[in-house]
Amino acid sequence: MRPLTTTAQTDAAPLDTYDVVVIGAGAVGENVADRAVQGGLTVLIVENELVGGECSYWACMPSKALLRAASVLRAAHAVPGARAAITGTVDAAAVLASRDAVASHWDDAGQVRWLQKTGIALARGHVRLDGERRVVIAAADGGTRTVTAAHAVAICTGSTAAMPPIPGLAESRPWTSREITSTETVPARLAIIGGGVVGCEMATAFTSLGSAVTLIARSGLLAGVEAFAGEAVAERLRADGAEVLLGTSPDRVDRAADGSVTIALPDGRVLEVDEIVVATGRAPVTGDLGLETIGLEPGSWLEVDDTLRVRGVDWLYAVGDVNHRALLTHQGKYQARAAGDVIAARASTASIDDAPWGAHVATADHDAVPQVTFTSPEVASVGLTAAQAEQRGLRTRVVDYELGWLAGATVHGDDYRGTARMVVDEDRGVIVGFTIVGDDVGELLHAATIAIVGEVPLARLWHAVPSYPTLSEIWLRLLEGYGRP
């Protein structure tokens, strides 16, 4: 693992009591703290690794930095004139160096300065709850400090890579998302277990960086979204030279004395690789948090109501990955804004706005979670898939359109291909789901999120005119496919 650089504690005059104690200074904890401070409360945030958390150093940011060069190169290759200017392939060393800069060289000084500027006190150490509204902070030097929260404790401890019970796997020192996103080398032969978002993005990145990648998925790829998305990603990975094994999972994994890893598959085949990455989902970071001191189950996801308050404990909040509502930075930060605001409101005489879509609830978590997967092609989706809408008992109509038929696609590059799907709730005349798959479509997603959250009637959407010739004309084509209501 890369050496971590932590900047000294900013909690200059440590108090025994703060209005709010936030456990975990990832993107989500930082935002809970910020909103609570803006609401007039004193806040202590406690972090035992780097301020900024997973997203800044081992997840969103470094992974996107690893993917960007190949995406730009692919776009240039598709455009006559630009294509001729390309004289080489992806420069892996330059990509890794750029990734290092994007990950701030695993130094959290910048984020600590932001905490200082915002008026949030920081303590370094591992936190455990110690009964109602009390926490004990164990510092790296062995010292401990007990702090009481006058109003609330917010658990924002995130998630970690889950380890499936495959014989020999744990003993084989597999990489997780942390090692693959911070690697200093490009393994010549790389196997990835798990066909979810991490597996697909890292297979895309490392194929472009020169690894011979084998992606092992027990179902299709990207199971949570429309099936055509995973199919398009599998097709492109294979075209780019990766091996994609669907509907299978290793029987056994072993690492030999020379460092190589063998993977035995159910069909009798044995793969040999240099590194293996486990990308089979996440586990909550709640195992060593003192949850048992307040009657909760250590190691469990923390179930919350829409104000992000842990069910049955009126002073405790769980925000971000740890509540398992939507494991995404932007959605965790959305929850954090609601949580910080409601904590401040409950600490004062302000009224609580907890009706659906109110200021103090994370209503969008249920039906309007946007996500962009930065594979090739990109996959962007929000709301329900056609199957999910049907399972909900909605009377739906589905409209699909091939992106390659758009004038904007013709200009974008040669042989542009992609698919968009709109799922309409026929009874309400609004969109409940939108998925788009194609190169460079991620930035198109927010229009769909606004349409779904705003419950914009289809009849009114006909008046939202996309510019010609952009890929946004997908909206016009989907509406024409549906017909004017």
Ligand SMILES: Cc1cc2nc3c(=O)[nH]c(=O)nc-3n(C[C@H](O)[C@H](O)[C@H](O)COP(=O)(O)OP(=O)(O)OC[C@H]3O[C@@H](n4cnc5c(N)ncnc54)[C@H](O)[C@@H]3O)c2cc1C
């Ligand atoms: C490879 C990868 C790529 C991703 N890419 C994206 C993406 O492109 N877009 C996106 O939206 N999401 C992405 N995600 C998901 C995103 O990283 C998470 O949703 C997000 O980091 C969750 O933020 P969090 O603040 O809840 O948790 P974290 O970022 O995990 O922060 C929790 C913090 O709590 C600290 N902590 C834990 N326990 C204690 C304790 N007892 N005492 C003190 N401190 C403690 C930890 O050290 C950590 O800093 C990705 C995830 C992975 C794995």
Ligand SMILES: NC(=O)c1ccc[n+]([C@@H]2O[C@H](COP(=O)([O-])OP(=O)(O)OC[C@H]3O[C@@H](n4cnc5c(N)ncnc54)[C@H](O)[C@@H]3O)[C@@H](O)[C@H]2O)c1
């Ligand atoms: N661009 C983004 O938004 C982005 C990028 C990366 C990660 N993330 C977030 O991080 C979270 C974690 O991602 P992830 O990919 O680890 O989890 P995931 O839940 O998306 O996918 C895990 C996959 O592993 C498979 N799997 C589980 N056990 C297996 C086994 N024994 N053998 C083979 N396959 C197995 C599952 O069927 C599933 O398809 C996601 O919830 C995602 O939202 C987001």
